Amino acid sequence: MSDDDAVMCAGLEYAFGETRAVDGLDLSVTTGEVFGLLGPNGAGKTTAIRCITTLLPVPAGRIRVFGHDAAKERMAVRRLLGYVPQQLSADAGLTGRENVALFARVFDVPRRERARRVAQALYAVDLTEAADRMARTYSGGMIRRLELAQALVSAPRLLMLDEPTIGLDPIARTSVWEHINAVRRATGMTVLVTTHHMDEADQYCDRLALMHRGKIRALGTPQGLKSELRERRGPDDPPPTLEDVFRDVAGRGLDSEGGDFRDVRSTRRTAARLG
Structure with missing residues (x-):
């Protein structure tokens, strides 16, 4: 693991019964960057995120977060993370301040610092x-x-952000990213995000990994990935977009592996509650 790595996954595997959601995943995220993990539904992105956050065990392979082993040092890893899941985590029956204060207690923020940290x-x-x-x-x-x-x-x-702008209109999406980037500039925080919005990935991510069937199929900067595809196309073709790169990598899997019923139900519930 490099001294510059915030996250390192080596040979990570995870299966749900006969379904191999993550299949020998190798991935590194450099400290301070915004790293995007893209792929169709069912590609294994959320499973990988949950393994990195220690919400799922690491049955095979290795994960390190700032040098800490996610399988053996789970609490040490959790103290380094902030996680916004795809599903809603805010409690409608609490005020905004009470919601954040609850998480301050969950993450064991010292009592004397809680009010200041919440504010x-x-x-x-x-x-x-x-x-x-x-x-x-x-x-x-x-x-x-x-x-x-x-x-x-x-x-x-x-x-860690799993589809942070799901169900939001373009103005709200931009607002969320403006706040993410403001905090990042102020603190040097590393960001690992999954998203289906190609425009967000293109605009805000320093590097991208395109995941398909549990493996990383392409890795690079948004511009670099588009340039590679353009070199493989004919000279008369229009400049490719990141969505073109996405489709090129996933191929027919976009039609044949769109996630299961629970994926669709969860996504629609989240979008409906945020809409």
């Missing part, structure tokens, strides 16, 4: 004025920013 996290995502309103009154974009504050309250070195 800082809310300020970072521009929710100070709405902090004492019930979360059920928040818009979709505000809810996602609240969940970002929940993840930031522990001052993580690594922020």
Whole structure:
């Protein structure tokens, strides 16, 4: 593992029964970068994220987070992470401040620092004025920013985002990313994100890995991946987009491996609640 690696996965495998969700995954994320993990539904992205966050065990292979073994040092790894899952994690029956304070306790932020840390996290995502309103009154974009504050309250070195802008309109999506980048610039935090929005990946990610059938099929900068595809195409073809790269890598798997019923149900529930 390089001294510059925030995350290193080597030969990671994970299966659900007969289905191999992650199949020998090799991946490294450099400290301080925004790294995008892309792929069709069922590619194994969320499973890989859950292994890195220690929510799932590491049955085969190795994961290190800032040098800590995710299988043997789970609590040490968790203290370094902030995690915004695809499913909603905010409680509609609490105020914004109460939601973030709850996460401060969960992440064992020292009692004497909690109020200050909660206020800082809310300020970072521009929710100070709405902090004492019930979360059920928040818009979709505000809810996602609240969940970002929940993840930031522990001052993580690594922020993990699983489809952070799912179900949001373009203005709300931009707002969420503006706040992510503001915190990153201020703290040097590393960001690992999964997204289906190719425009987000193209604009905000320093490097990308395209995952398909549990493996990394392409890796590089957004511009580099587009340039590689352009070299393989004819000179008269239009310049490829990142979506073209995505389709080129996933191929027919986009039609044949679109996730299962639970994936669709979970995504639609989240989108409906944020909409």
